[in-house]
Amino acid sequence: MPGPNPTPRNTPGRIFQASTMTAMLEGVYEGTTTIAELCRHGDFGIGTFDRLDGEMIVLDGRCYRLRADGTAGEADLATRTPLAAVTYFHGEYDWRMTEPVDATELRAAIDKWLPSPNMFYAVRVDGHFDHMVTRMLPEQHRPYPRLIDAVAEQIVSTHTDLDGTIVGFRSPTHMLGVAAAGYHLHFLSGCRTRGGHAYDFVLRSGRVRVDVGYELVLRMPRTADFHTAQLGRGDIAAEIEAVLQGGRRP
Numbered sequence: 001m002p003g004p005n006p007t008p009r010n011t012p013g014r015i016f017q018a019s020t021m022t023a024m025l026e027g028v029y030e031g032t033t034t035i036a037e038l039c040r041h042g043d044f045g046i047g048t049f050d051r052l053d054g055e056m057i058v059l060d061g062r063c064y065r066l067r068a069d070g071t072a073g074e075a076d077l078a079t080r081t082p083l084a085a086v087t088y089f090h091g092e093y094d095w096r097m098t099e100p101v102d103a104t105e106l107r108a109a110i111d112k113w114l115p116s117p118n119m120f121y122a123v124r125v126d127g128h129f130d131h132m133v134t135r136m137l138p139e140q141h142r143p144y145p146r147l148i149d150a151v152a153e154q155i156v157s158t159h160t161d162l163d164g165t166i167v168g169f170r171s172p173t174h175m176l177g178v179a180a181a182g183y184h185l186h187f188l189s190g191c192r193t194r195g196g197h198a199y200d201f202v203l204r205s206g207r208v209r210v211d212v213g214y215e216l217v218l219r220m221p222r223t224a225d226f227h228t229a230q231l232g233r234g235d236i237a238a239e240i241e242a243v244l245q246g247g248r249r250p
């Protein structure tokens with residue numbers, strides 16, 4: 001007999017997402033979903049924490065929090081997230097990269113292998129990186145700035161010659177606003193103490209695994225901030241591109 005809180009099914013291809021990228025653009029930063037609950041929907045994914053205080057990587061069932069002050073470790077299960085996406089990762093597609101590739105080349109190679117640009121994909125890359133540039137954002141305070149302005153305070157770190165794992169998603173263009181169109185990737189070092197939102201890198205060699213996302217479960221925040229935010233205004237495509245690729249105002 002199932003108990004009162006049955007564990008959600010470990011359904012291959014199901015992505016669970018809390019809130020939307022568009023809500024982030026408009027400063028909806030209060031966490032609503034606990035890490036404990038998020039991790040019941042997947043063992044792999046990315047996101048941020050309450051008031052943008054840390055970059056999230058969920059890998060092999062553990063949720064890591066990397067903060068702008070340099071502290072890193074597993075997240076407290078009671079902490080809440082304002083934006084995260086997770087899935088149960090299986091590694092349906094599995095490729096080896098034996099020649100060095102930069103971020104643009106890796107994305108192009110994966111794009112070429114994928115069966116369709118119109119699906120979600122969970123992307124995992126385990127390998128050795130000659131170069132990895134990551135960023136973290138400092139905790140935000142009310143009145144919350146829009147994301148394009150919060151990103152101006154980002155802390156950028158460059159790591160060289162290290163093992164680690166890229167965790168993220170490739171989302172289709174027709175889901176722009178719910179997610180970023182294209183790749184949104186985070187990085188966690190092999191020692192689990194370095195990383196963040198991945199900007200740029202050179203992968204010397206590694207293993208690339210991808211799962212197709214067939215289902216999206218989207219949870220809207222039940223907060224006044226979300227209910228009253230002006231969602232969907234402006235050039236969403238340009239703003240998302242700017243906040244994910246360097247924070248330059250479009």
Ligand SMILES: [Zn+2]
Pocket residue numbers: 184185186197198
């Ligand atoms: Zn990110």
